[in-house]
Amino acid sequence: MKEAENNPIVSLIASIVSPFIMLFGLYVIFHGHYSPGGGFQGGTLLAASIILIRLAHSSHTGQLQFPAKLGTPLGSLGVLIYYGTGLAALWWGGQFLNYAFLPLAEEISLRRSWGILLVEIGVGLAVMAILVSIFDDLLEEEDHD
């Protein structure tokens, strides 16, 4: 974006608020089974906390926190976790994404709980990485012209 002077108040407030947004995003991801929220919302909150640091500080600080070249590999890893869970259920004899066939626990309900948690971690990782990399791609051309 435009070269704005580094405002200390904005930087301080962003530094204070950003970890709490990140913590709330993790809470939303890990409590997605039985409360509103889930992988998409939690991933968006994580991306919002990272984008807040990138907006308030210099771009160098944002790159230290989450390097831009990490976006595509992390997004791909999230998609792989999602499809890996589904294909693992397929491998152990069930249907695609049928968590009851995953050999994670003894009870069926616990198996479903762990399966949903795995899928939501994958979705959250993919959404966070892709949203941050969209933001980086929007800002990237500025350096060249």
Place this chain on the structure above:
Amino acid sequence: MHWELELVFFVILIILALVALMVRNLLTAVVMLNVFSFLSALLYVVMGAVDVGFTEAVVGGGVTGVFLVVLIFKTTRRSTD
């Protein structure tokens, strides 16, 4: 159940959408769209769809506004009228 609240929300939503369409300044239009998103999230919560309202508040009010502001700063208006 809360029909008075929903009526107020709907009226404000229509006003905000009209302002966002009519206004000349693009930054003002983006802010109006953000307020639109938050109010529609409130409307979803009042109607009982907490999950949809949460998604609307996070995506429409948080990330979309940042992206649109970045796009406004990166583009220029060709005509000067």
